[in-house]
Each structure stands twice: as C-alpha cells, then as structure tokens.
Amino acid sequence: MNVINPLNKGSGDTGFADLLKNGQTLKQYRDGIMKRTADTGYYNGLEKLALRDSDPIGYEKLFSKLRGGLVHARETAKKIAASPIVEQEGELCFTLYNAAGDCILTSTGIIIHVGTMGAAIKYMIENNWEGNPRINPGDMFTTNDCAIGNVHPCDIATIVPIFWEDRLIGWVGGVTHVIDTGSVTPGSMSTGQVQRFGDGYMITCRKTGVNDTPLRDWLHESQRSVRTPKYWILDERTRIAGCHMIRELVEDVIRHDGIEAYEKFGFEVIEEGRRGLLSRIKAMTLPGIYRKVAFVDVPYTHPDVQVSSAFAKLDSIMHSPCEITIKKDGSWRLDFEGASRWGWHTFNAHHVAFTSGIWVMMSQTLVPTQRINDGAFFATQFHLPKGTWCNPDDRRTGHAYAWHFLVSGWAALWRGLSQAYFSRGYLEEVNAGNANTSNWLQGGGINQDGEIHAVNSFEASSCGTGACAVKDGLNHAAAIWNPEGDMGDIEIWEMAEPLLYLGRNVKANSGGYGKYRGGCGFETLRMVWNSHDWTMFFMGNGFMNSDWGMMGGYPSATGYRFEAHKTGLKERIASGGDIPMGGDIDPTHPTYERYIDATAIVKRDKQCITTEDCYENHDLYLNYLRGGPGFGDPLDREIEAIENDMNQVFLLPEFARKVYGAVFTEDKGVFKVDAAKTKARRAEIRKERLARAVPTREWMKEERERIINKHASVQVQHMFATSFGLSEKFTNEFKKFWSLPDDWQLLETELGVPSYGSVHRMDLSTLPDVTTVVQCEE
Amino acid sequence: MSYTNEQVSHLIEGTLDWETVFRMLSMPKDHTRFEQYRDALQTKVTFKDRIVLPLSPHMYIVQTVNAKKWVVKCDCGHEFCDYRENWKLHAVIYVRDTEEAMTEVYPKLMAPDVSWQVYREYYCPTCGVMHDVEAPTPWYPVIHDFEPDIETFYKDWIGLPVPERA
Ligand SMILES: [Zn+2]
Numbered sequence: 015m016n017v018i019n020p021l022n023k024g025s026g027d028t029g030f031a032d033l034l035k036n037g038q039t040l041k042q043y044r045d046g047i048m049k050r051t052a053d054t055g056y057y058n059g060l061e062k063l064a065l066r067d068s069d070p071i072g073y074e075k076l077f078s079k080l081r082g083g084l085v086h087a088r089e090t091a092k093k094i095a096a097s098p099i100v101e102q103e104g105e106l107c108f109t110l111y112n113a114a115g116d117c118i119l120t121s122t123g124i125i126i127h128v129g130t131m132g133a134a135i136k137y138m139i140e141n142n143w144e145g146n147p148r149i150n151p152g153d154m155f156t157t158n159d160c161a162i163g164n165v166h167p168c169d170i171a172t173i174v175p176i177f178w179e180d181r182l183i184g185w186v187g188g189v190t191h192v193i194d195t196g197s198v199t200p201g202s203m204s205t206g207q208v209q210r211f212g213d214g215y216m217i218t219c220r221k222t223g224v225n226d227t228p229l230r231d232w233l234h235e236s237q238r239s240v241r242t243p244k245y246w247i248l249d250e251r252t253r254i255a256g257c258h259m260i261r262e263l264v265e266d267v268i269r270h271d272g273i274e275a276y277e278k279f280g281f282e283v284i285e286e287g288r289r290g291l292l293s294r295i296k297a298m299t300l301p302g303i304y305r306k307v308a309f310v311d312v313p314y315t316h317p318d319v320q321v322s323s324a325f326a327k328l329d330s331i332m333h334s335p336c337e338i339t340i341k342k343d344g345s346w347r348l349d350f351e352g353a354s355r356w357g358w359h360t361f362n363a364h365h366v367a368f369t370s371g372i373w374v375m376m377s378q379t380l381v382p383t384q385r386i387n388d389g390a391f392f393a394t395q396f397h398l399p400k401g402t403w404c405n406p407d408d409r410r411t412g413h414a415y416a417w418h419f420l421v422s423g424w425a426a427l428w429r430g431l432s433q434a435y436f437s438r439g440y441l442e443e444v445n446a447g448n449a450n451t452s453n454w455l456q457g458g459g460i461n462q463d464g465e466i467h468a469v470n471s472f473e474a475s476s477c478g479t480g481a482c483a484v485k486d487g488l489n490h491a492a493a494i495w496n497p498e499g500d501m502g503d504i505e506i507w508e509m510a511e512p513l514l515y516l517g518r519n520v521k522a523n524s525g526g527y528g529k530y531r532g533g534c535g536f537e538t539l540r541m542v543w544n545s546h547d548w549t550m551f552f553m554g555n556g557f558m559n560s561d562w563g564m565m566g567g568y569p570s571a572t573g574y575r576f577e578a579h580k581t582g583l584k585e586r587i588a589s590g591g592d593i594p595m596g597g598d599i600d601p602t603h604p605t606y607e608r609y610i611d612a613t614a615i616v617k618r619d620k621q622c623i624t625t626e627d628c629y630e631n632h633d634l635y636l637n638y639l640r641g642g643p644g645f646g647d648p649l650d651r652e653i654e655a656i657e658n659d660m661n662q663v664f665l666l667p668e669f670a671r672k673v674y675g676a677v678f679t680e681d682k683g684v685f686k687v688d689a690a691k692t693k694a695r696r697a698e699i700r701k702e703r704l705a706r707a708v709p710t711r712e713w714m715k716e717e718r719e720r721i722i723n724k725h726a727s728v729q730v731q732h733m734f735a736t737s738f739g740l741s742e743k744f745t746n747e748f749k750k751f752w753s754l755p756d757d758w759q760l761l762e763t764e765l766g767v768p769s770y771g772s773v774h775r776m777d778l779s780t781l782p783d784v785t786t787v788v789q790c791e792e
Numbered sequence: 793m794s795y796t797n798e799q800v801s802h803l804i805e806g807t808l809d810w811e812t813v814f815r816m817l818s819m820p821k822d823h824t825r826f827e828q829y830r831d832a833l834q835t836k837v838t839f840k841d842r843i844v845l846p847l848s849p850h851m852y853i854v855q856t857v858n859a860k861k862w863v864v865k866c867d868c869g870h871e872f873c874d875y876r877e878n879w880k881l882h883a884v885i886y887v888r889d890t891e892e893a894m895t896e897v898y899p900k901l902m903a904p905d906v907s908w909q910v911y912r913e914y915y916c917p918t919c920g921v922m923h924d925v926e927a928p929t930p931w932y933p934v935i936h937d938f939e940p941d942i943e944t945f946y947k948d949w950i951g952l953p954v955p956e957r958a
Pocket of ligand 1: 869916917
C-alpha cells in the first residue's frame, strides 16, 4: 500500500528549471560528479588534468587572477564593515564554488567556511531549491543554519549564484562573524542557551535578495532579530559587496579566457588540490597509526551557570579520541570512534564544521598553501560516528561555540602530525599543539553611547602558540581558527566596549613548560565604565586542559576567572587612591584585592564558564587568554632561556626552581641562573623522579581497582558512559586494556544525573521533505 | 633544496640560525633530510645500536647490534621493549592526582582540577628523563601513541633500504 505523507505535499515546486542547460537537475549533476569521484578515486574522474597539462601557464594565470581577486575582494569589502570583529580581526572569508558546490578557491581569513558554505549549496541542491524558491541570476541566499553544516550561528553567509549566458556555472559565498545573533544571551558565542531554540536567529538557505537587492521583509525581520543591527547591516553589505565583486571577476575571467577554460579549471584545480594533499603527506609525514586524545570540561552544575533547563545542569566532559592512519598512498583516515555524545550546551559541532574546519588548522602546518579547496577533503577519509559531539543525531543541539570543542579536538591532530614531523627530521614543523583559545569576554546591555549593545572580545585571537622542537612557541600571537590572529588595539576595543583597560600583560606561567616552552598568553584587566544594565560572562577551559604537551613537555596552564563587584573604585579614583593595575601575575599570591574595598565581592576560581551576570560601572573583569603547550623535558631547557623568562616575568621564580631545576640569584629583580649548580640540581631531580615513580604496570593495578569500584567523579564517569553508549569498539578496547570482567559496565542511568538525550533522539533528516547531506563516514 | 649535515646537526641542537630555519619552513621539503637526521643523531648517541627511527628527543627505535632486533631505547641505553609495543607500559610513572602535586608545577588555579584531569609523567627507569606527560581523565587507558609503518616509509616513501630485522 502506498501511503502518501500529507506533510510532503504542497512543496510548491515549479517545473524543471534546467539551470545547467544540459537537461540535468543540479542534483543529477552533483550525483554524477560524486559517482565519477567514487568510481575512479580522482575528483570528477579526472585522471588527467587536460587544461593544466596542455597550458600550464594559462592555468597558473587563471589561478592567480581568481585567487588574487578573492583576496582583493575580501580586503576591499572588509572596509565596509564597522564591527571590529570583521574590520580589525578579519573574521570574514570569500569562497568560489563550481556549480556542484565544491570549493575551487578561497580567500584568506576564516577559511573553515570552504566547506560550510559548500554544505549549504549542497543542501539547496539536494532539496530542489531550483524548483522552489528557484535560483535566478541576481538572487542572494542567506544561511547560518548549524544543523546543515554551519559552525556556529554567528557566521552568517551570503551565497550568490553565478550565471553565464543564462546558465548556472558556479556560486560565490561570503561569510562574516557577526557580533550578535539574538540568542538567549548577548555576544556571538553565548553560553546561556542549551538548545538550538535559544541559539539565536537561524536562517536556512533563505532567498533574501533578488535582482542584486536584499528583500525588505528580510531586512526588517533580520535587523530586529539581533541586538546589534548597525553592525549587522554593514556586515551584510560587506558580504554582498564581496560576492558581487567576485561574480564580476569571474565574468571578466570568462570574457578573457573563455567559459570552457574556466569550467575546466573549476574541476581540475580541485583534483589538483586532492593530489597536493597526498604529496604533502608523503613529503612530510610517515605512514602508520597515530593515537591522540583531547578533553574539554563542561562544568554546568555551578550556580553561576544559569540555564533555563534543569536537565542541562550537570558536569560533563567532552572526549575526542583520534586515530590517524596515514596510508601508503599518502591518503589518510581520521577516525573519532569513541567520542562522547553531544550535550545540552552550545559546544556541539556539525560534521561539516569538523571536516571543513580542519583545513584552517592544516593550512598552518601540512598544507601552507594558497591552494586550499575541496581537494584536500577528497583526499581524506573522516569517520565521525553519528550521535557524537562532532556529528549530532538530534535536531535540538546548540552550536553557538562549537569552536570550543573543535579547537580542542584538533589539538590532538596537531600532536599526531608533529610526531610524524619529528620522526622524519622536519623539526622546524613540530608544534606541540595550540592554546585553548579563550577566555571569551562577552556580554551586553546599554553601552557608552546609550545603545543596546553586545560585545565579544576577539583578544582570544592572540593566544600563545605551541612549542616547536627547535624553539619556543610564540607569545600572544595567534589562534588556531584564524592564522592571521591580531589582538586588536586597546583604543579600538575601548570604543567598541564600555570597558576600560587597567592592564594588558603577558600572562606569567601560562605557556606549557618544556625544553621549548609554549607561547605565553596574556591578560587584560577591564573596568566597566559608562554602561547601563550591563552584563558579562566567561567562557573557556578551567577545570581541564585540552592541549597536552609533547614528548615530555607540559600542557599549558588551565584557565581561571577573576571578577570583582562593589569594588569602591569610583571613590578611589575620585580621591586619587591606588587602583588595581597590570597583570594578576601570581594567582597564588593575588594583589588586585589589595586595591579594592575589603567588602568587594570577588570571584576567583576555576569556573570559567558562566552565564550573563550583572556588572555595574567600576566592576572588574580579568580576560586571561591562554598559553600554548610545551615540548620536551623541562630539565633540558637552556639556562639563558630560563633567565630570560624570569626577567621578563614570563615565569615565576618558584617554578623556575621546581620545574626547570634552576638555581639562581636575584639582585633588584634581575635573575641570574647558575649553570653548574643547575646541572647538579637537575641530576638530583631525575633521582627524585625515580624515587616517587612506580612501574606503569604496578600503577595500572591500582587504577584498575578504582575502575572496578567506580571511584571517579561523576563527570569522568559520565564522559565514559556516553562514549560507551555510542561505541562498542571503544567499550571493548577499554575493558580489554584494564582487564575488566565481562559483565563490567557503566551506564548513564546509574550516575544520578539527568541523562536526557541518552536514549531518545531525533535527527533533522526525520523532518518532512528534508534531505540532509552527509559528507563523512558515520 | 637541501641542507648540509652541519645545518641538520644544528637544527637538532636548536642552534640553527633563524634564516635557515625560516627557509626550511617556507621552501619545499628536502628529500634527504631523514637520512641526514638519522646519521646526525647516530653520532650523538653513545650506544652502538643503529637508529631506525627517532621517536622523541631521548628515545629511538633502534636495531640492536647483535640480535638485529628492533627495540625502543632511551638515549641513556635503557631498553624499553619491542618496537611494536607501547613503551609507556615499560616506563615508570608518576601521576599528579592531588592538588598538592599539581601546584608543584603550576600556580594556584592554573593547573587542572584532579577530579577532572590528572597529569601522568612517564620517566625512563634508568636515567629519569621525562619522555612524556599525558593529561587524561582518571581511568583513561595508557595511550599507545604511535605505530609507525617503518617498512613502507623506508622502501616506498624515501627509497632507503629497510634495516634488517630479526
Ligand atoms: Zn634513560
């Protein structure tokens, strides 16, 4: 019996649009490309690169013109924006796609969107956008839907189809990171919501413009859906201008080089990108299996995390195990089997955010080239099990700060690759990992201009980098998600935020120790000033570290928070008294508290995720940006380097002594390390290590007892329980490693915490008329 | 692009001039690096076994002089295990799982909370060098980080004869 689902009727599809003028729908066309790719192993079956081989110079010229144009469009368009996130930090990106939605080339910037905008185009293709709402020259589509591939809702993309002689030949997409999306709490990556339904204004590939003009209903609706309409409007104009510049560029190129060459280029360059990754892997790495893991703390039981859903009030841990297999042919498989389940927070990631975002990181290490496109994706096999935090199987998940988990998951990849570089002798490429890019200072209220406002400080774009095998990491230099990180000028931030700077200092001891230490982060002390009804919150790691050190180096320091209310600073400033200034140099012996009222309310702890809290003028907030992990045994660190670090207040003397074994003298704040005494002390430390250590297998017996007795915090057990629930393989490996009895198990239901989502889940694909696009092995 | 043995040796020591390091970073990779690197390391170690693959600053997979077995070895001469095994299981371990132990290495508030995460330090049982620091949750299995496919690497990727293996 045929049952017709009444929900599927009335899609209003018009007749076949023949956009490609070849009798195929876009879906048929894309299916053909995918089939030829799968059948031959070459993108679109391109075993030979006819254009590149017959006219290599013409091919390179095409490349340069298009790539140059993309970069130029980005640089020009960004001047339209007023938001410091776009204009100062460069959080925007433009990407060119072929008609099937595969990326040909991209600009600089947040190049994670190579794949996310491509996923949106593919969603339109798979769901017959050409039938309804139709795709015409001059159209614009806007999307930020995290359930179909966007990273987080604040990355708004404008997508414009490119036609040549009435035929669809490609797409251009532009994305900007907006300052606010109208989520439950202000800021572009807020924490207060725990589901999609609070994650802000969500737009699914909506037609928002025709004849190159945005539609009025869209403008009215979108501008009142966010807290910061001025920035929103200019951001949209930035995206539209860039897309139109690139569309014109493509038309110019076609007029000059011909449509045939352009279209050939649009496929060959992707196949070339695929081959490029294979040859890079072969040139730089080593075949084999690499296993790494990363974690992130999700501390939601604390009273300062005020969420609207009781079932989200639990402490949990994100688990991201990664097995990298580098194969003989230079292709690789990235397997995240064992990852923990998605959760009731805003750190979940769509699988495309994962598979696309990874190239942001890879462009800083394995493929430092301008030729970033979908080719690398086709050379990579991703296994992201359905139901995990990196491939949720429920349409309710929140994504506002997906980066929190993504960045941490990739830290593990960086260590895997660095093992390969190290073993192969490319020591200059080794990077122990990246910092957990936080804290995120966010909040909102009425700003110094009397307007409704939201802030998201992008100082986090300048965290410490990981140590290399030949040198220290860079201090306050970069973020994994934007290789062109820039902390921004104080003066600009003070215009954008009602928060004065009382200090901006390198954060002592924030870089992981090692023979080469991780780059130090920095800290800025902010005083609320000239605001009304102001709120702020914290977001970052605190109880855990996501980035480990490498080969004997330590992880970087974890985060902590400092905030102070009822400080009495107004009166102190009026009377010319001392006020807190500079860094919170040694949190073991804090000093800020000496310069505020003894009755002030101070929060100084490891709770680095909070929700909107009230701040009055003259309240304080410490924005501590994390450091990078270290490399190699700290006892191998050079004497001069330790001395330098102490003299520049990058390292507290106590830890120079304890961790590095430095024996030193101090004269008026200048430290001098004694090489001979240090050498002797280090020999002692090695002996002390052996005295306190036990054979690993002995320790394992004790640890096994703790597992048998279920002796661990709830959050640790919860993490394992969700991983066990999703992966039999991980469960079996765990039980095998610890030689646990066959009947040993750990279930979420025995933990006494809410386990909503552990059994009942519903994927987006179950909605009527929806075809989701899967771009990984699930 | 290629570099002298002296330059590769300086790279290992961390004393290579920045200009050359920068060139190494920005130019296509020199294909002979592995051989130069392995040979340079061989001159720096005190044991007679032949280095097959460097694993970390003080650890190698070596071919033993007489038996031609491939084993994991510390540069002090301590032999851990067969190269296919997880050397960490043959090391000694110290776990920082108390606040006191954590604040030995980081200022207050700047180390993990040990009910969430611990630091596991793996030392060589003979010389006490710290070969690795793991930072997992309690209960986490000891991770077998790396299982190199040495034969494919030597034979197919860089065209060197695979060292004999008993
Ligand atoms: Zn040793």
